[in-house]
Amino acid sequence: MRLGIIGYGNIGSLISNNLEAVGFLEDNVLNLSNRSFSKIESLDSRINKFESNVDLAKSSDVIFISVKSPDLIEVIEEIAPFIEDETYLVHSSAGISFKDIANVYDGQVSCVIPSISSWPSENNQKSGISIFYHDENVSMENRRNIEGLFSKFSKVITADNYDDLEALTVATSCMPAFIAFATALFAKELERNSNLSYEDIYGYLNETNYSTANLLNQDIFGSDELINKVATKNGITQKGLDYLYNELPLIYNNLIKKLM
Ligand SMILES: NC(=O)c1ccc[n+]([C@@H]2O[C@H](COP(=O)([O-])OP(=O)(O)OC[C@H]3O[C@@H](n4cnc5c(N)ncnc54)[C@H](OP(=O)(O)O)[C@@H]3O)[C@@H](O)[C@H]2O)c1
Incomplete structure (x- = not known):
């Protein structure tokens, strides 16, 4: 998998650190971009760091966006013209609906709400709960792959509707x-x-x-x-x-x- 993470804050670093801890970097590609490049430039040399979200997006099949909620649509708007039709977007902003995103990107989109309690620790590699909420157009293969990935470091559950997600x-x-x-x-x-x-x-x-x-x-x-x-x-x-x-x-x- 070529996974790109845009936004290396609390959640971006949580996911990246967990992926590193579960051996994701051994047979997959991890791409990272962040508004302040200085925050990511000295990370593990196996991670590809990008100064531009567009360049990261062009090199990723799955793009995980973990910027603050008010910035999400702007980031999707920025990368949407440059990504393939089958690129799969996953974001962590509970307050933004699939309808809002559909105005700027009509591909497959899921929301995942991770928990800081999944932060990797020495005595417990798998902890906390990640909640997935998939738009109806997301393929079974994408659902299985992304949930499988998160289940390596957290318990995964899925929400059937927006109220449950909240x-x-x-x-x-x-x-x-x-x-x-x-x-x-x-x-x-x-x-x-x-x-x-x-x-x-x-x-x-x-x-x-x-x-x-x-x-x-x-x-x-x-x-x-x-x-x-x-x-x-x-x-x-x-x-x-x-x-x-x-x-x-x-x-x-x-x-x-x-x-x-
Ligand atoms: N924190 C939690 O426990 C938690 C749990 C579940 C869901 N969420 C949701 O996850 C999202 C991210 O939360 P967070 O706590 O991780 O926020 P955060 O710590 O503020 O991180 C946001 C990151 O995005 C970067 N960024 C902002 N605009 C960008 C852009 N245009 N391009 C690239 N990078 C950009 C910021 O870079 P700079 O270094 O320049 O600031 C920062 O590193 C929010 O929607 C939040 O509601 C958070």
Whole structure:
């Protein structure tokens, strides 16, 4: 496969680093371009770096575009006159519809929403979830190939419609930021109320999040079962839960309204 990535920011670098980690560079071509060329020029010499998106597009069969959402259409407009009819575009901008893209490019287009939780790490090469949403004209072969590629470093799921894509984006792509924010805030409050350092508490919370997520993810306990194992009647966990039962539903309700 000759895969081109336009935009080497959070997502472009996530995909490129993962492809490198799973051995993609051994029998495939990886092309990269970025607005600021300095960001990519010293990367692995096996990666072809392009100063021009058009030159990258001419040398790629699959083009993955990971620029900020407001810039997506402009980039597609820039490369569209120079690409073959069968070139397959994949982008990571959930807010842009296939209809908007069809105004400037009438070939095959898919959207994939990766998650920063798929960042490669030493102990877990495959992590996080990538959500695919394919336009109806995308061939089965293209779907299989791109999903197969992403499944080497993440769990792949597909959305059947745009509403599901939005909900899944919140659950898998926004959620890492919410978890990081909640953990850091929690650590700060505990630091203020104890003699412990922020760093220590933050580390303990991350270990607890990780091990609890493992129990839930492996279905060793369901959520109610786990809650019952921790919360004893009149104990402090139960007091905390009573408070959260009152406060959190409205916060989550308002949060989801802001996101979708
Ligand atoms: N971040 C996430 O966790 C996440 C998850 C799922 C989906 N997404 C979506 O993925 C897209 C990219 O997000 P991101 O967080 O990766 O953004 P980002 O970190 O800002 O990266 C965007 C990259 O695109 C480059 N760029 C901008 N215009 C360009 C152009 N005309 N030609 C070539 N390169 C160009 C920028 O170059 P410079 O170095 O010059 O700035 C930058 O490196 C967005 O639509 C976002 O909503 C993000």
